[in-house]
Amino acid sequence: MHTLTVHSASGAYDVLVGDGVVAHLAEQLRAIAGGHVWRAVMITDEHVYARHGNRVFGEMGDTDARICTIPAGERSKNMHTVYDLITQMLEARCDRHTIVVAFGGGVVGDVAGFVAATYMRGIPYVHVPTTILAHDSSVGGKVGINHPLAKNVIGAFYPPRAVVYDTSFLHTLPxxxxxxxxxxxxxxxxxxxxxxxxxxxxxxxxxxxxxxxxxxxxxxxxxxxxxxxxxxxxxxxxxxxxxxxxxxxxxxxxxxxxxxxxxxxxxxxxxxxxxxxxxxxxxxxxxxxxxxxxxxxxxxxxxxxxxxxxxxxxxxxxxxxxxxxxxxxxxxxxxxxxxxxxxxxxxxxxxxxxxxxxxxxxxxx
Ligand SMILES: NC(=O)c1ccc[n+]([C@@H]2O[C@H](COP(=O)([O-])OP(=O)(O)OC[C@H]3O[C@@H](n4cnc5c(N)ncnc54)[C@H](O)[C@@H]3O)[C@@H](O)[C@H]2O)c1
Ligand SMILES: [Zn+2]
Structure with a gap:
């Protein structure tokens, strides 16, 4: 396992990279919560969930975890997806201590990070990347969605609290x-x-x-x-x-x-x-x-x-x-x-x- 540290205005965060590092997810969530994590929301897409959802869900320990699935692909980076996710989180009574787990590629990371940045003015999130491309998007805290006229023009700088990059997920990538x-x-x-x-x-x-x-x-x-x-x-x-x-x-x-x-x-x-x-x-x-x-x-x-x-x-x-x-x-x-x-x-x-x-x-x- 490699660990990189990224510095940001809101504090440094670690990026864990390697085969099997998802086993450290629960411990990362506990560190963010400062103890027991009573609620987490896993935001993922339908492809990623079908292939690897159970494995990650199993790594979330005794957390009361909800799963929100968005359609796969770039076209999900829009206002409707964000609104829909926020509705689901309100219905699940997520509060300001809920942790978002963005489980997927760059699209999931950008959307889930944007939801985390805006839900109740900001709640923590962890990215669990599943694509090669997300080696880029998971670092640096740019989150956001597209407008039909222009790409990534609705967004924020909002770094994750940790990145847990288990490279064994990459083997199912098309x-x-x-x-x-x-x-x-x-x-x-x-x-x-x-x-x-x-x-x-x-x-x-x-x-x-x-x-x-x-x-x-x-x-x-x-x-x-x-x-x-x-x-x-x-x-x-x-x-x-x-x-x-x-x-x-x-x-x-x-x-x-x-x-x-x-x-x-x-x-x-x-x-x-x-x-x-x-x-x-x-x-x-x-x-x-x-x-x-x-x-x-x-x-x-x-x-x-x-x-x-x-x-x-x-x-x-x-x-x-x-x-x-x-x-x-x-x-x-x-x-x-x-x-x-x-x-x-x-x-x-x-x-x-x-x-x-x-x-x-x-x-x-
Ligand atoms: N925030 C940033 O700094 C930053 C940087 C670069 C790119 N991006 C954004 O990232 C997005 C692209 O990310 P992406 O290429 O990861 O796209 P993506 O998240 O849409 O993933 C690509 C496809 O692969 C599928 N997939 C993901 N992981 C899989 C796995 N392990 N096995 C099988 N299928 C899997 C997804 O369901 C999807 O169909 C763009 O929207 C781009 O703007 C953001
Ligand atoms: Zn790019």
Missing amino acids: DREVRSGLAEVIKHGLIADASFVEWCIAHMDALRACHREHMAKALHRGMAIKAGIVSADEREQGNRAVLNLGHTIGHALEAVSQYVRWTHGEAISIGMCGSARIAHAMGLCAWDVVTRTEEVLRAAHLPTTLPVDVATNDVIEAMQRDKKFHNGNAVFVLPVRIGSVTIVRNVPMHIVVRCLHELQGGQTA
Whole structure:
């Protein structure tokens, strides 16, 4: 078992990672409650509950635990889901001492964390992640839901009290979700660690097959990079924004497709290729940054081009509604080399448009 500590304004929290660590869940809940936990609510989705619900429920000790299940998938990140969960919690007489257990991937974590942030002005929650992607989303305390017009625009900074990441849950992940999660793993390397990117390329077959040791190493490295960045800048006043590599375009793609065409990881994979092209067009990086970025993502069987039926105008419009648009300027995280990025606040729109067209043509320099 590995333990990472993440620092936040409301106190530090531990992230336990490893095979079988869910056995520590009851003890974590007791530590939060300062003794007996009289009520907990497990918020999960239908897929995760069907596969692993009983196991986690069994680890909640003598807690009076309620289970609330939401439909699986990104489209559950909406106001109706939140309202419905709050109704169920009121009916179950949950009070300010109730602990929420978010059991699932990034969608469950974002929704359950948002419910915890707002229910009676805030109750504690623990995340028990079940996807590779959630190695990213479970750290850093960003919680929230989507609006039909823009992704993640309703939310809060509200860190969990603990993260209990049992990697044995990952073995039931569908292939597409493994690939999607690898996009955020690769993102952490592209931002901060060139040798980790090389390691990912060299071991991609093992990663795609969810090989135990390789996956543990990748998740640990990715989480350590993320924990270091968010501990230094929890509220994204400065450097935390580097974690948005690929997300300016990625979030726009998710919104224009009404959150159904691409997984989050697929959308940011295309976004990271777009960022590399924009960086090259602005003279910030050499062309081999574009080719290496595409290479590592292709190795993970992630998309690196934009389908021609996507209207680039719609993508630009969605981008302008994103949180990363600032005073009329598109804010992009752009690579300067593999393992190093910079935040650019005034990327000219004509360069963005040109690079989106290039992404559609798969054109090379
Ligand atoms: N808060 C943050 O900092 C942050 C960071 C990155 C991403 N995100 C968000 O995370 C979300 C994506 O997360 P995700 O990719 O984990 O999606 P997800 O939670 O929808 O999970 C993907 C799919 O896998 C299924 N699943 C989950 N665990 C499983 C398991 N162990 N076995 C079998 N099936 C399983 C789910 O039911 C779902 O169908 C996006 O909404 C994104 O915006 C948030
Ligand atoms: Zn992301």
